[in-house]
Amino acid sequence: MTHINWEEPFCGEGNNCFRLGTDTQGNAYIAVAGQEDHPLTDTREALRTLIRDIKAGKADHLL
Known part of the structure:
Protein backbone atom coordinates (compact mmCIF):
# COMPACT_ATOMS: atom_id res chain seq x y z
CA MET A 1 0.00 0.00 0.00
CA THR A 2 1.24 3.48 -0.89
CA HIS A 3 2.11 5.82 1.95
CA ILE A 4 0.62 9.28 1.40
CA ASN A 5 2.14 12.31 3.14
CA TRP A 6 -0.92 14.49 3.87
CA GLU A 7 -0.72 18.25 4.42
CA GLU A 8 -2.76 19.93 7.14
CA PRO A 9 -6.44 20.34 6.14
CA PHE A 10 -7.42 23.47 4.23
CA CYS A 11 -10.86 24.72 5.22
CA GLY A 12 -12.92 27.28 3.37
CA GLU A 13 -16.10 28.92 4.49
CA GLY A 14 -18.74 26.58 5.90
CA ASN A 15 -16.17 23.98 7.02
CA ASN A 16 -15.50 22.66 3.51
CA CYS A 17 -12.16 21.04 4.31
CA PHE A 18 -9.85 19.10 2.04
CA ARG A 19 -6.32 17.77 2.20
CA LEU A 20 -3.52 17.55 -0.34
CA GLY A 21 -0.95 14.79 -0.26
CA THR A 22 1.94 13.27 -2.19
CA ASP A 23 3.75 9.95 -2.33
CA THR A 24 7.30 8.96 -3.23
CA GLN A 25 6.27 7.83 -6.75
CA GLY A 26 5.39 11.36 -7.87
CA ASN A 27 1.63 11.09 -7.43
CA ALA A 28 -0.54 13.80 -5.90
CA TYR A 29 -3.73 13.26 -3.94
CA ILE A 30 -6.70 15.36 -2.88
CA ALA A 31 -9.36 14.21 -0.43
CA VAL A 32 -12.12 15.55 1.75
CA ALA A 33 -10.72 15.88 5.27
CA GLY A 34 -11.68 12.77 7.22
CA GLN A 35 -12.09 10.70 4.04
CA GLU A 36 -8.43 10.30 3.13
CA ASP A 37 -9.01 6.61 2.38
CA HIS A 38 -10.94 7.69 -0.77
CA PRO A 39 -8.66 10.23 -2.50
CA LEU A 40 -8.51 11.38 -6.09
CA THR A 41 -5.04 10.86 -7.52
CA ASP A 60 -14.95 30.63 -9.80
CA HIS A 61 -18.02 29.72 -11.87
CA LEU A 62 -18.26 26.47 -9.86
CA LEU A 63 -18.73 28.30 -6.59
Whole structure:
Protein backbone atom coordinates (compact mmCIF):
# COMPACT_ATOMS: atom_id res chain seq x y z
CA MET A 1 0.00 0.00 0.00
CA THR A 2 1.24 3.48 -0.89
CA HIS A 3 2.11 5.82 1.95
CA ILE A 4 0.62 9.28 1.40
CA ASN A 5 2.14 12.31 3.14
CA TRP A 6 -0.92 14.49 3.87
CA GLU A 7 -0.72 18.25 4.42
CA GLU A 8 -2.76 19.93 7.14
CA PRO A 9 -6.44 20.34 6.14
CA PHE A 10 -7.42 23.47 4.23
CA CYS A 11 -10.86 24.72 5.22
CA GLY A 12 -12.92 27.28 3.37
CA GLU A 13 -16.10 28.92 4.49
CA GLY A 14 -18.74 26.58 5.90
CA ASN A 15 -16.17 23.98 7.02
CA ASN A 16 -15.50 22.66 3.51
CA CYS A 17 -12.16 21.04 4.31
CA PHE A 18 -9.85 19.10 2.04
CA ARG A 19 -6.32 17.77 2.20
CA LEU A 20 -3.52 17.55 -0.34
CA GLY A 21 -0.95 14.79 -0.26
CA THR A 22 1.94 13.27 -2.19
CA ASP A 23 3.75 9.95 -2.33
CA THR A 24 7.30 8.96 -3.23
CA GLN A 25 6.27 7.83 -6.75
CA GLY A 26 5.39 11.36 -7.87
CA ASN A 27 1.63 11.09 -7.43
CA ALA A 28 -0.54 13.80 -5.90
CA TYR A 29 -3.73 13.26 -3.94
CA ILE A 30 -6.70 15.36 -2.88
CA ALA A 31 -9.36 14.21 -0.43
CA VAL A 32 -12.12 15.55 1.75
CA ALA A 33 -10.72 15.88 5.27
CA GLY A 34 -11.68 12.77 7.22
CA GLN A 35 -12.09 10.70 4.04
CA GLU A 36 -8.43 10.30 3.13
CA ASP A 37 -9.01 6.61 2.38
CA HIS A 38 -10.94 7.69 -0.77
CA PRO A 39 -8.66 10.23 -2.50
CA LEU A 40 -8.51 11.38 -6.09
CA THR A 41 -5.04 10.86 -7.52
CA ASP A 42 -3.04 12.26 -10.41
CA THR A 43 0.49 13.48 -11.10
CA ARG A 44 2.06 16.28 -9.07
CA GLU A 45 2.12 18.41 -12.22
CA ALA A 46 -1.64 17.95 -12.66
CA LEU A 47 -2.23 19.01 -9.04
CA ARG A 48 0.09 21.99 -9.52
CA THR A 49 -1.88 23.03 -12.62
CA LEU A 50 -5.20 22.63 -10.76
CA ILE A 51 -4.03 24.87 -7.93
CA ARG A 52 -2.69 27.51 -10.35
CA ASP A 53 -5.97 27.51 -12.27
CA ILE A 54 -8.03 27.85 -9.09
CA LYS A 55 -5.85 30.76 -7.94
CA ALA A 56 -6.27 32.38 -11.37
CA GLY A 57 -10.06 32.28 -10.97
CA LYS A 58 -10.73 29.64 -13.61
CA ALA A 59 -13.01 27.69 -11.22
CA ASP A 60 -14.95 30.63 -9.80
CA HIS A 61 -18.02 29.72 -11.87
CA LEU A 62 -18.26 26.47 -9.86
CA LEU A 63 -18.73 28.30 -6.59
